[in-house]
Amino acid sequence: MKTxxxxxxxxxxxALIVSSVLSFLLSNVYYQSFLKxxxxxxxxxxxxxxxAEYEANPGLDLDGYLQTAAHLNYQxxxxxxTGHRVFYGSEFKDRELDAGVVTRVxxxxxxxxxxxxxxGLFVTGFFENTLKNSVGVPLQAQGKTVALFLRxxxxxxLGEVRVLLAFLLAGTFVLSLVFLVVFAHFxxxxxxxxxxATQKISExxxxxxxESSRRDEIGELARQFSQMAGELKQLESMRQEFVSNVSHxxxxxxxxxxxxxxxxxxxxxxxxxxxxxxxxxxxxxxxxSSLSKQLLTLASLDxxxxxxxxxxxxxxxxxxxxxxxxxxxxxxxxxxxxxxLPDVTxxxxxxxxxxxxxxxxxxxxxxxxAGGRIRVAxxxxxxxxxxxxxxxxIGISESELPRVxxxxxxxxxSRNRTRAGSGLGLAIVDKxxxxxxGAVSVNxxxxxxxxxxxxxxxx
Numbered sequence: 001m002k003t004x005x006x007x008x009x010x011x012x013x014x015a016l017i018v019s020s021v022l023s024f025l026l027s028n029v030y031y032q033s034f035l036k037x038x039x040x041x042x043x044x045x046x047x048x049x050x051x052a053e054y055e056a057n058p059g060l061d062l063d064g065y066l067q068t069a070a071h072l073n074y075q076x077x078x079x080x081x082t083g084h085r086v087f088y089g090s091e092f093k094d095r096e097l098d099a100g101v102v103t104r105v106x107x108x109x110x111x112x113x114x115x116x117x118x119x120g121l122f123v124t125g126f127f128e129n130t131l132k133n134s135v136g137v138p139l140q141a142q143g144k145t146v147a148l149f150l151r152x153x154x155x156x157x158l159g160e161v162r163v164l165l166a167f168l169l170a171g172t173f174v175l176s177l178v179f180l181v182v183f184a185h186f187x188x189x190x191x192x193x194x195x196x197a198t199q200k201i202s203e204x205x206x207x208x209x210x211e212s213s214r215r216d217e218i219g220e221l222a223r224q225f226s227q228m229a230g231e232l233k234q235l236e237s238m239r240q241e242f243v244s245n246v247s248h249x250x251x252x253x254x255x256x257x258x259x260x261x262x263x264x265x266x267x268x269x270x271x272x273x274x275x276x277x278x279x280x281x282x283x284x285x286x287x288x289s290s291l292s293k294q295l296l297t298l299a300s301l302d303x304x305x306x307x308x309x310x311x312x313x314x315x316x317x318x319x320x321x322x323x324x325x326x327x328x329x330x331x332x333x334x335x336x337x338x339x340x341l342p343d344v345t346x347x348x349x350x351x352x353x354x355x356x357x358x359x360x361x362x363x364x365x366x367x368x369x370a371g372g373r374i375r376v377a378x379x380x381x382x383x384x385x386x387x388x389x390x391x392x393x394i395g396i397s398e399s400e401l402p403r404v405x406x407x408x409x410x411x412x413x414s415r416n417r418t419r420a421g422s423g424l425g426l427a428i429v430d431k432x433x434x435x436x437x438g439a440v441s442v443n444x445x446x447x448x449x450x451x452x453x454x455x456x457x458x459x
Contacts, residue, residue: 016173036114047150050069076150077149090153111135112135191218260280310347315456347459395446396450433456
């Protein structure tokens with residue numbers, strides 16, 4: 001299996017090789033386009049100067065003169081009209097030269113061998129030690145014309161430099177590989193830590209902290225991962241609490257139903273007492289039914305958050321319908337209900353928003369003492385609609401307000417059991433309102449009542 005570390009090293013080595021090849025090819029292009037003509041022009045100037053100097057001093061010994069020139073790191077060749085050749089300086093590896101070239105030079109033309117011969121690659125063109133890779137001019141010596149050819153003796157001029165350059169390139173390549181391997185380790189190391197942290201999270205261990213002091217993409221990834229781990233930990237804690245709460249909420253009525261059922265079967269009791277036990281069993285069954293419906297509602301909202309079917313309808317009529325549904329409850333407690341419901345049309349999911357008003361009004365009725373008051377107001381403000389449900393009930397303490405939208409949170413545990421709910425109503429309200437792009441707020445004082453405000457966009 002190829003690890004990220006191996007892949008990183010291989011890719012870096014390939015990048016090094018490709019960049020070296022491309023640099024070599026670009027150097028070749030530069031040489032062919034600019035340096036080649038300059039090099040030939042420089043050599044032509046040297047050979048012309050040699051020829052002119054000798055012709056200006058014909059008494060000089062030609063062999064000695066050219067030997068001296070060869071000591072200046074040049075390779076020379078002299079060819080007369082009979083084809084006789086004399087070489088000076090280091091040996092040419094290839095002495096072949098077209099006879100036509102010699103003839104042209106003997107007749108006064110110059111030979112541009114460096115430009116005329118296509119040598120291909122940069123190294124071949126510059127370092128090729130052949131007679132063809134030279135420049136030539138005619139030379140008047142001892143009353144006759146000979147052809148003088150010259151090229152630089154690269155081996156003598158750059159011998160040590162070539163060795164040093166080769167050592168430098170080889171050392172650079174080897175050290176680059178070493179550093180690439182080391183640097184790749186540091187690049188991959190945080191990824192390995194991230195992999196290990198991911199494995200811990202998959203095993204249920206969420207207390208994961210990664211180094212986040214780096215300012216690059218890896219550091220940002222580590223910070224985001226740590227944040228995600230914290231959120232997952234919180235989510236897992238909420239999940240466990242949710243399961244615990246559901247179990248408790250189900251277990252409590254089941255225990256009551258079981259206990260009273262056993263009492264009905266095993267004990268002789270009066271009809272009134274029997275009716276009381278049966279009423280308790282019925283109430284606990286209704287409580288279980290309500291809990292299951294609310295759980296299904298929340299599950300549906302969580303799963304299908306994007307599937308809100310919005311239609312235009314009268315919001316004031318819907319709130320009146322919700323009050324009619326609960327009429328027997330608030331009339332039984334003798335509550336006074338004040339309504340301020342002007343005609344308002346909104347665009348929303350009629351079924352889901354009906355759950356909002358039912359839950360809010362049910363809470364208002366449940367937590368308001370007999371003879372109390374409930375006010376419901378519908379307010380138009382520009383593009384938003386506000387629904388305010390205000391009661392004169394027992395209220396909520398300031399410390400409990402931030403948690404009223406948490407699932408299964410019931411506030412003061414000392415409240416009368418007849419007023420206790422499942423703790424899911426406001427969670428459902430908040431979820432539905434947020435799906436509609438709105439917001440819910442709760443203001444309350446203990447013993448003075450509660451006001452819930454719902455903001456919804458009209459369209």
